[in-house]
Amino acid sequence: MKSGRLALVLALAAGCGSKKEPQPAPDLGSGTPGATATGSGSGTGATTTKPEKLDAIARMDFNKWAVRANLPVYWIEDTNENKALDPDEVASLMFYPTSGTPAAEWVKDGAFTDALYTAYAAIGAAMKAPAADPSTPEGQRQALVAQDLDQGRATLIRTRIGAFTKEEKAFVARMQKIAKLVDDLYELQNGSKALETKLPADAASRSLFRRNRGPACVGQATEGNAACSAIPGAPKPIFDLYPAALQADADFCKKLSEPKDKGLLDHFVVVRGDGADLKAVPYSEAYAEQYKAIAAELTAAAEALKDPSEAALVAYLKAAAGSFTTNDWEPANEAWAAMNVDNSKWYVRIAPDETYWEPCAEKAGLHLTFARISQASKEWQSKLVPVQQDMEQAIAERAGKPYAPRKVTFHLPDFIEIVINAGDDRDPMNITAGQSLPNWGKVADEGRGRTVAMTNVGIDRDTRDARKAAAESLIDAESMKPYASTKADPGLLNTILHEATHNLGPSHDYTVGGKNDGDIFTGPIASVLEELKAQTGALYLFDFLKTKQVLDAEYVAQGYIDGIVWCLGHISQGMYTGDKNRKTYSQLAAIQVGFLIDQGAITWDAKAKAANGTDVGAFIVHGDKLVAAIKEMMKVTAGIKARGDVKAAEALFAKYVDSSAVVPHETIRERYARIPRATYVYAIEM
Numbered sequence: 001m002k003s004g005r006l007a008l009v010l011a012l013a014a015g016c017g018s019k020k021e022p023q024p025a026p027d028l029g030s031g032t033p034g035a036t037a038t039g040s041g042s043g044t045g046a047t048t049t050k051p052e053k054l055d056a057i058a059r060m061d062f063n064k065w066a067v068r069a070n071l072p073v074y075w076i077e078d079t080n081e082n083k084a085l086d087p088d089e090v091a092s093l094m095f096y097p098t099s100g101t102p103a104a105e106w107v108k109d110g111a112f113t114d115a116l117y118t119a120y121a122a123i124g125a126a127m128k129a130p131a132a133d134p135s136t137p138e139g140q141r142q143a144l145v146a147q148d149l150d151q152g153r154a155t156l157i158r159t160r161i162g163a164f165t166k167e168e169k170a171f172v173a174r175m176q177k178i179a180k181l182v183d184d185l186y187e188l189q190n191g192s193k194a195l196e197t198k199l200p201a202d203a204a205s206r207s208l209f210r211r212n213r214g215p216a217c218v219g220q221a222t223e224g225n226a227a228c229s230a231i232p233g234a235p236k237p238i239f240d241l242y243p244a245a246l247q248a249d250a251d252f253c254k255k256l257s258e259p260k261d262k263g264l265l266d267h268f269v270v271v272r273g274d275g276a277d278l279k280a281v282p283y284s285e286a287y288a289e290q291y292k293a294i295a296a297e298l299t300a301a302a303e304a305l306k307d308p309s310e311a312a313l314v315a316y317l318k319a320a321a322g323s324f325t326t327n328d329w330e331p332a333n334e335a336w337a338a339m340n341v342d343n344s345k346w347y348v349r350i351a352p353d354e355t356y357w358e359p360c361a362e363k364a365g366l367h368l369t370f371a372r373i374s375q376a377s378k379e380w381q382s383k384l385v386p387v388q389q390d391m392e393q394a395i396a397e398r399a400g401k402p403y404a405p406r407k408v409t410f411h412l413p414d415f416i417e418i419v420i421n422a423g424d425d426r427d428p429m430n431i432t433a434g435q436s437l438p439n440w441g442k443v444a445d446e447g448r449g450r451t452v453a454m455t456n457v458g459i460d461r462d463t464r465d466a467r468k469a470a471a472e473s474l475i476d477a478e479s480m481k482p483y484a485s486t487k488a489d490p491g492l493l494n495t496i497l498h499e500a501t502h503n504l505g506p507s508h509d510y511t512v513g514g515k516n517d518g519d520i521f522t523g524p525i526a527s528v529l530e531e532l533k534a535q536t537g538a539l540y541l542f543d544f545l546k547t548k549q550v551l552d553a554e555y556v557a558q559g560y561i562d563g564i565v566w567c568l569g570h571i572s573q574g575m576y577t578g579d580k581n582r583k584t585y586s587q588l589a590a591i592q593v594g595f596l597i598d599q600g601a602i603t604w605d606a607k608a609k610a611a612n613g614t615d616v617g618a619f620i621v622h623g624d625k626l627v628a629a630i631k632e633m634m635k636v637t638a639g640i641k642a643r644g645d646v647k648a649a650e651a652l653f654a655k656y657v658d659s660s661a662v663v664p665h666e667t668i669r670e671r672y673a674r675i676p677r678a679t680y681v682y683a684i685e686m
Contacts, residue, residue: 151219191237501537
């Protein structure tokens with residue numbers, strides 16, 4: 001990756017490592033049966049009874065089995081604690097095959113529709129259905145699919161638009177159409193679209209394919225199992241970015257980097273041709289039909305906005321439409337950088353940006369981030385902007401020569417509340433919690449990009465409880481005392497400072513001997529090192545801000561334990577994908593924890609009891625040693641980038657990522673594997 005401005009992904013809790021067997025059939029409700037309904041929600045056309053109370057299935061089981069049945073229904077919360085599903089507690093989910101159809105309309109005029117009763121019956125039926133024959137290859141595949149799905153816990157991003165103006169509602173509807181176009185193109189590029197016709201009929205396989213954006217399993221217990229696939233035979237997707245024959249060579253990425261003059265690994269092109277006759281084709285040419293359709297919708301969205309206060313957003317939408325036509329993203333970046341918390345209610349970013357998603361970690365992945373802007377960010381901006389140059393000076397001193405401090409003019413994060421994530425933004429098991437963009441070009445080079453922190457992710461009760469429970473299985477009770485499980489601010493500030501550090505020290509535009517970090521370290525390793533610098537900077541700046549009297553000691557202690565818990569969550573996901581690609585955040589997390597262990601700031605005591613009172617073997621955090629250890633870690637990580645020190649980088653990976661001699665990888669994975677990880681689903685409601 002040639003950029004330093006990458007997404008901070010939130011790891012909340014790892015997935016369950018064992019598949020639950022089918023449960024006894026529940027009654028479909030209590031009370032005297034009423035009228036019958038023939039619904040289409042399950043796709044079975046079955047006639048079901050309308051019970052007076054839908055209390056036969058517990059909330060967590062309802063949501064789990066709705067995923068298994070591939071139904072776009074979600075039990076938000078048992079608000080009145082009556083242990084029954086009520087009309088005001090149900091959401092209709094986006095990004096499902098039936099989204100937006102009558103089959104997904106669960107509530108009308110304050111009452112359940114026939115479709116909801118049918119869906120409830122389908123979920124009950126799925127719970128009691130016998131498993132496929134485990135002695136057959138198909139039965140074994142379906143068991144693995146179920147296991148992969150169960151390692152996730154559907155977690156809702158919900159936006160209510162009832163109070164929006166008519167114009168705003170129309171704008172949201174237009175953005176939903178754009179999201180669909182973005183998804184379609186993304187799934188063409190990642191090779192999943194070409195495999196859709198091979199999907200079997202069973203709902204669980206189709207649900208896995210939908211959630212995982214392709215056939216491969218992603219849960220920590222299943223992603224390395226080649227037999228775990230939504231499609232029998234486990235076909236491997238062929239990325240549309242490169243010729244199929246080329247991808248058969250495990251070293252094809254390295255070979256593409258050799259003919260520099262061809263620009264085959266440029267961020268906004270695909271590779272076409274065969275053999276030695278390869279050429280770079282611009283996205284706008286390779287995907288002309290799709291790009292034109294997206295441009296047309298963006299133009300229509302701009303024309304629909306009549307509010308004079310949204311002039312900056314209108315300008316961006318029109319500029320983005322133009323960039324989809326020309327493949328030149330600088331005009332769109334300029335218009336986007338001109339938007340801020342003061343001149344728009346909305347945050348929209350639609351562009352090819354991050355590169356983690358593909359094997360070479362070079363091609364920019366198309367995404368849509370659509371959100372509402374919160375005014376709450378102004379408080380942190382007022383605290384941090386006055387010291388941003390001091391922050392650059394402090395990190396520059398840790399990096400050392402040949403890096404020299406420079407003037408920084410970046411914006412600190414705006415706070416946004418996600419409405420829709422589409423394309424490269426919507427991961428099966430993670431969600432972006434903060435982002436600094438653009439990654440390349442004049443706006444990035446001059447520090448005029450935008451940074452955002454997503455404030456409505458990871459804050460629901462289910463996720464907070466899961467995250468704390470996972471941490472308490474690995475950390476001793478005394479060390480857990482500063483953990484602010486009911487307060488989001490330490491984690492939010494970690495995100496803010498992580499994103500800020502992408503703009504500090506040796507960053508995206510820094511070169512050593514005329515080479516950038518992607519050329520020095522290779523793309524995937526460069527991505528890990530940049531994220532390592534950013535997350536180390538987040539920890540380092542907590543104490544720095546205490547010396548500036550911006551934070552107090554209690555808040556800093558909360559920030560440190562939050563950062564350690566963040567690391568453990570990512571380590572639990574493993575260091576590599578099933579295709580042996582580096583997991584950026586998992587690897588940086590392992591390096592951080594391993595480094596802190598070697599510095600004596602964290603110790604692993606095999607006899608210590610964890611905070612949950614059950615597990616034996618726990619991390620003990622030594623608060624008195626953390627500041628010095630983090631300062632040293634900042635020196636090492638920033639120094640590696642400052643010098644282009646390949647050997648020092650390789651030593652970190654060898655010691656902490658590819659070995660368990662320091663970091664107890666398997667123990668972390670086993671403890672976190674008991675708790676399903678958040679997998680985000682989306683709903684827009686009146």
